[in-house]
Amino acid sequence: MDPFSFKFQFKNVEYSSGRNKTLLCYLVDQSPGVDGLLRGYVEDEHAGAHAELAFFHLVLPQYDPSVTYKVIWYVSSSPCVSCCAKLIEILQERKTLQLTIFSARLLEFEEPDFRAGLKALAGAGCKLRMMKPLDFSYSWDTFVEHEDEKFTPWEDCKENYEYYHEKLADILQ
DSSP states (O other): OOOHHHHHHHHOSSSSSTTOOEEEEEEEEEEEOOSSSSEEEEEEHHHSOOOHHHHHHHHHOOOTSSSSEEEEEEEEEOOHHHHHHHHHHHHHOTTTEEEEEEEESOOOTTTTHHHHHHHHHHTTTOEEOOHHHHHHHHHHHOOOOOOOOOOOOTHHHHHHHHHHHHHHHHHHO
16 A cells, blocks of 8 residues: 555544545464464545445455454555444354444444444454554554655654543544
């Protein structure tokens, strides 16, 4: 992913004007018997579907119940209501899939249906977290073609994390 896209799409501001697509960076550990870690990113625009669902079509289209899948996503914004519902279905069908989602921002978190979707997703076993400044730095180092440019957190990155962390905790209680 290019540095500009990462810095623009993952910026954890409350009012995300112009940020109308989701970037999803992923790590997949499959065990036992599967060597290597899958790593990459998916975005709405190129996938023809929301990034969350495109992940399962492009990255993990096959499911083997004898394999444990530990999946970590770093997403520019939390899943929408319909993606939450579909992810719940997937988690119920794929019993050996463990999903953790780190979100830069919460999508429409004041809307009751979005709040209910996230709470139901957590209830289905998905771990929901907000991205801390360290998570942004890790994502930069792991997924961005930065040509040795160091990640510099934007102003208010930590404060915005704390704000969203509190909002997510409120939703999940």
